[in-house]
Amino acid sequence: MIFLDKVLKSFDGFHALDSVSLHAPGGAVYGLVGPNGAGKTTLIRCLTGVMRPDSGTITVGRLPVWENPAAKAQMAYIPDDVFYFPAANEDDMARYYRGVYPNFDSDRWTRLAEAFNLPRKPIRRMSRGMQKQAAFRLALSLRPTVLVLDEPVDGLDPVMRRQVWSLVLADVAEHGTTVLVSSHNLRELEDVCDHVGVMDRGRLLLERSLSDLQDGVQKVQMAFAEDADTPDLSALDVLHRSHVGRVETLIIRGEREAVEGALRPMGPVFLDVLPLSLEEIFIYELGGADYAVKDILL
Secondary structure: EEEEEEEEEEEEEEEEEEEEEEEEEOOOOEEEOOOOOOOOOHHHHHHHHOOOEEEEEEOOOOOEEOOOHHHOOOOOEEOOOOOOOOOOOHHHHHHHHHOOOOOOOHHHHHHHHHHHHOOOHHHHHHOOOHHHHHHHHHHHHHHOOOOEEEOOOOOOOHHHHHHHHHHHHHHHHHHHHHEEEEEOHHHHHHOOOOOEEEEOEEEEEEEEHHHHHHOOOOEEEEEEOOOOOOOOOOOOEEEEEEEEEEEEEEEOOOOOHHHHHHHHHOOOOEEEEEEOOHHHHHHHHOOOOOOOOOOOOO
């Protein structure tokens, strides 16, 4: 549904996007993660047609995005800092959206008032959390094929976060909406995403389904008898190794069965293979790219 092919975007010689190729399949929730300055927001602005890439192609549903109303009519975008006309309230913006977006659903706009229950006043005078709620009410009323979110639930309380994600995931399940979401809240992304792309320094380091990503890296805790020889782990792709007392913690790249099959013959008195969280995967994948988190102990 969303395709970026070798997209390049530079500012004064600095490559904010360096030949990025990305694919978010239809009906998926794609999490875009990376450190500050990785290029996530620039990618989103190019995807939504706010910026024009220097080279490469960007398509949504096989339609090129740049200066293409047919492609943009399929998309809704909620940026980190929402912006509306200075004196406009929700109803003012709804009237404007209704005239611009052919798929605007007035019935849904009315029904969503119960979910958000916002005061009738200019959006700029609302709190940051209320502004985000207004943005979601407007965006979801567009019935978009593609929903693009940049730090979408920043400023929302836990109850409203759950409310918002429930509405978004219902659209994914019932209407096949494709969602691309950038967030630093990796724990939350882990609950909603089925595909993940990791960016760093303008490049996409990897792109996989979340299940494949979690299956490909293992967290191992093990201990050996006091008189045992130091195990030889040279045959394994060890990303991190630490110990507390006799218990060693290893982060090893590989399938669970292969990792466990290589370790058990070494005779540990204790061995446990644990699933990694998205946050841990993020840290160690970027650690491989010389990102300055190598010494973090989990």
